[in-house]
Amino acid sequence: MLQTLKEASVPRSHPAEFRHKVLAPVEAGRPVRRIAHDLGASEQTIYVWRRQHLADTGQLPGPAGEDQAEPVAARRRIAELEAEPAVHRRAAELMGEVVPPGRERRPRPTSPPASETRVECPYRRGVEQLGSSLGS
Structure with a gap:
């Protein structure tokens, strides 16, 4: 499978355990160039991993x-x-391209008459009778 130039230049993320397996032969003294060639990775990548590993273990100053x-x-x-x-x-x-300039107001929906919105209360008749008897 051929890679385009863009795909080849995009860095790939490798798991930490893979990096440790790559760095073990480097620590044993095997040349970085040979390891990079065998894995198809760049030498620079392996050197960056090595530098970060040394910083992580406190052998090299750095974050x-x-x-x-x-x-x-x-x-x-x-x-x-x-x-x-x-x-x-x-x-x-x-x-701005979709909505015409200026504010167009939509008409408000008219509310129904109060007689239609009234909720019948079961105690209403008793309260009305009580009110009329108190008022007389």
Whole structure:
């Protein structure tokens, strides 16, 4: 299967256990170039994994992978929030094309007469009789 240039340049995510299996021969002294060739990965990728592994284990100064998760999530959220006004502007533009300018008011539905909306109460007759007898 042939890959297009775009597909070949897109980085792929590999599980942590795969990275550890790749790094074991590197730590044993096997050349990175040979491991990269055998796996079809770039040498640079393996060097990045090695550098991150050394930082995670404290053998090299730098942020551990766990320490980078929160800032990455924060940057992603900031990018989403920055893109939001553009989305709203575009939606407003599209709505302006669909909805004619100016506010057209719809007529309000007329309410039914009060006699039709009246709910019959079983005690109403007694209250009316009581009220008429008190008033006289």
